[in-house]
Amino acid sequence: MDGARCAEQSGDMHRREPLGGAEFAPETTYLNSASSGLLPRRSADALRAALAESASYGTMGRDYFAAATASRAAFARLLDVPAERVALGSSVTVQSAFVAATLPEGAEVLAPEGDFSSLVNPFAAHPGIKLRTVPLEALADAVRPGTALVAFSAVQSLDGRIADMAAVREAARAHGARTYLDITQAAGWLPLPAADFDFVVAGAFKWLLCPRGTTFMAFGGDFGRGAEWPAALHAGWVAGEDIGASNYGLIQPAATARRFDEPYAHFSYVGAEQSLGLLEELGVETVHAHNTALADHYRAGLAERGLTPRPAPGSAIVSTPGIADAEDRAAAAGVRISVRGGLLRAAFHLYNSTDDVDRLLALLG
Template identity: 85%
Template sequence: MQRHEPLGGAEFAPETTYLNSASSGLLPRRSAAAVRAALDESASHGTMGRDYFAAAHASRAAFARLVDVPAERVALGSSVAVRSALIAASLPAGAEVLAPEGDFSSLVNPLGTHPGIKLRTVPLEALADEVRPGTALVAFSAVQSLDGRIADLAAVREAARTHGARTFVDATQAAGWLPLRALDFDYLVAGAFKWLLCPRGTTFMAFGGERGDRTDGPGWPAALHAGWVAGEDLAASNYGLITPATTARRFDEPHAYLSYVGAEQSLSLIEELGVPAIHAHDTALAAYYRERLTDRGLSPRPAPGSAIVSTPGLTDAEDRLAAAGVKISVRGGLLRAAFHLYNSTDDVDRLLSLLD
């Protein structure tokens, strides 16, 4: 196999062998420097900085470019669960929501616990076939957190269109390495602190589909948690009832200033490297690891084309790996390795040698 060196150059120099991007990503040096500068500035200029909105605006535009959607359709927030609750509240009483079995809780729990919603779960592989005329929404992760399985995005999208259902995609484990097009789905949300390398507290939601670019078009939910940052005229939105923005900014949460200062820089790095190049790099390392595990008689969970590799029978190695400086995770009885742009073939070989 061709040897792969890390991408990103001097942006990363971890003291660990970091194979845990499915839990959280490494912060690039440029992002850490920007956050430090903003933190120092806040001691004299307040916790909203000199310009509360500049980094957030740049981050919104960068994420929009990464998922190929107009920036006017992107909202800022802090949590996938908050976005899932917003979509849950937009559904009519008695609506059926279809989701994969065992999908991530931040996506499915707000839907499953909302009064009046009927949550039906099926195996991921059957998701497209299980969409039916009574289905109002199909909610699913593009990539499963537990084992890295990639959903058949095209098949689910077409099945939903056939039966008049909307689609809600959680791209938290996909955005940053898997090419995505948000316009193909009605709603796409991404916690950006994993593969997009942003600080925790950075979440984006894109409104796709055929709704048009303004909130007076079809299919826009109500702005149920609109505060002053969601106002059309920010200068007139501090007191009393506001007029929400005519773009997806009406769905903004008051953003964590320091998180978005870092996000602006992290997303700039992802854009510079390009998702196609990152995808090729990450999946090549994952494929190499899978092959070597198979050579050792181990059987990783099938997840073709994924940057995440989860393997049963290795959870007892977690403490030994941690003691050796290898950052990795155990989820659901599986040793989960996640390969990203700062990893190399040497990292895979070191992991394998420690497993041996």
């Protein structure tokens, strides 16, 4: 169901009903997708079936590779990148540590101040890397000769600000720097130019509605297309070109980005296959229109109450100072939001409605 149809069914072009139909029936008013997403019914059903199967076939199931392969392909379609350029992992932190290890001794990494720790801390902790941070708005202008990598989130977790991805990409290209884009707070609702960046990572348990333990890394740029792939530093048996011959001893890494796969958290990817399928059916553009309309409705309600959120135009995340004490009141009323950095953070996704927004606004007084 697209955004126009859901508005028509509500009888008011300014009101929106949830997308996804019977896939979601939460007991709470859930406005906390920036922390973690709700699991669709189809994903929960697939997980229950996989758990039952494991009692007879082990925790790798009858086909350990099927769900992982399907999830890789679905994520690639969502981002419009080739599946052979997508690797599967477990966390953004591990992927950041991998990217850090691809850089030469003394490399400068440029990142926004206050970006999410899973993205930036592995660079700060890596010996020989010089991490430099600047305000998000100054990121493109701060790229300079000698900058080896620009690492940043497409959408800031704290307050929902959307980076000027095109400007950063062009500045990095002009100075010969590579780019590492974290789309954990963007993938699933914000249309993204993923192929324009060298490394693109997504923790999929938020807006992509997957179980925890599901992470994707897409490789853009010239990797495997003239430039050699980075060293497969954590390659195990699933990363081998011939998986059947990769259980023991040294392996030959796969010719594709699968060379960077971590062993799959099987149940997580069983759920991911179904969740990503739902997002494909709905379409990111439809979800984007829905989410941002709800966020704009919330901003208008805040303004009527004399409240001013942090500026984050076009974002599905709205963070507001001065009302952090509303979190407990909201939780008692069954409304799930979060507080980050003293800001009350609300995040609007496909399973939310205008009524959900109004419920939160009423609790703010």
